[in-house]
Amino acid sequence: MEMFFYGFMQRAFQASFLISLIAPILGLFLVLRRQSLMADTLSHVSLAGVALGLLIGINPTWTNILVVIIIAILLEFLRQIYRTYSEISIAILMSVGMAVALVLMEIGAGRTTLSVTQFLFGSIVTINKEQIWMLLGLTIIIGLLYLIYQKPMYVLTFDEETAFTVGLPIKMMSILFNVLTGVTIAVIMPIVGALLVSAIIILPAAISLRLSKSFYGVILNGMVIALVGMLSGLVASYELGTPPGASITIILMLIFAVITLAKYMLHYLKFDRLFNKSQG
């Protein structure tokens, strides 16, 4: 219980709660738009953003957000260019982002005490008040935008052609969505680590997709799954001294395994009963 008395743990729990609210919303749209790897790309790019900030001596959070916004916009244009191979843009930007990050970090080596590994794997000890406020602001913005734009986004995601014919500004909406995803990743990345931030955004929605048949059902279940995964991951991370992002990801995977197994068994039992009935 003593973990709750530490300021950094309290901030970690606050951050986890906020992330659990936004991750399933973004995650579901990313999965349905076939962009689940975009989160990975943006997290690699966001490493470059951090490295740039450290190099030129500006708060890395801001350079990070700036770089990620530019790339998020670029991603939409690349998606248009390679219509049939939309994953190419992801492959290109992911490796370029990583390469730029490594080069910048090497150039800036020695100027800062922050290490690459801290951003690769994340650290709950380093969450500061400013990050919590940013996360809270972001949660409010995403929540409001979701409430306002849920119908247009729903149509855009289900059927882009119809969205166009009814006059929705589809390009604008796509870019805005990418930018929001980018900013979220830039804000969450230092906490859970660049390598696993996408897992935390994608997995709750992906697991929830197996449970609900309605859109809102997926999002609500996703929030519960994210909350359970993140909180228990944090506790595990504290107790075992493991990296938070990795602990959370493993717990989410366990949830996925349990749900898949339970669904399979339920299906099997139902089938069995039907079979026995027809026999008797």
Added chain:
Amino acid sequence: MTEQVLTVENLAAAYRKNTVLHDIHFTVNAGSLTGIVGPNGAGKSTLIKTILGLHPALSGKVSFFQSTYEKAKRKIGYVPQRGSVDWDFPTTALDVVTMGLYGQIGWFKWPSRFHKAKAYESLEKMGMADYANRQISQLSGGQQQRVFLARALVQNAEIYFMDEPLAGVDAATERAIMAILKELKAAGKTVMVVHHDLQTVRDYFDHVLLLNRTVIQYGKTDHVFTKENIARTYGGNMRWMGVENQDGLPSIQQ
């Protein structure tokens, strides 16, 4: 007098450097039910997409109700090919149909009970009421197509463009869809349908647009859907069945 609902002048479109459509001219009158017919690669889907601005036009002018597409948008309904959307999407049949009402409800308001009832009614009309709360991935191809049609119906548009609504559906669905199309026509709506089955053109459509990269001919089915015109459209790759009859049913040999 009949109102002109769609005028297409000098339309052309291309994919990369290959011109798919050129010199497209035609005028569609209100209350007509048109089958757009032509061989594979003739540009049937592209024609619809270019008219609706989904595909860029190289040249030409399209007007709806003697006005622009922008102004007439609310009167235009589009039913894309079934394969163009994600049927694993976590949503129910009723929700998909309700989507067709968003234009009327307003993008930022919630659908009321009245709107839900309207969507349900439309599903009922397509014989899909029992499936209203099914997730769409659990529906058969024909049922999915009916849901698509129901979504178009609630939109209450004046002119509909449908891209192969009868492709790969079962006989019952085909009958249900055709009944609805004829009902739309009777209500004075205009419907343009991309169609691939030459055998049924005469029974289904009162107008035919024969297309192969350009409009071979457009007009009343009786006048246009002749052996000569069909041969011109399909470039002679035809095998005629029941040749003793002038209007023998053609089938395509490719």
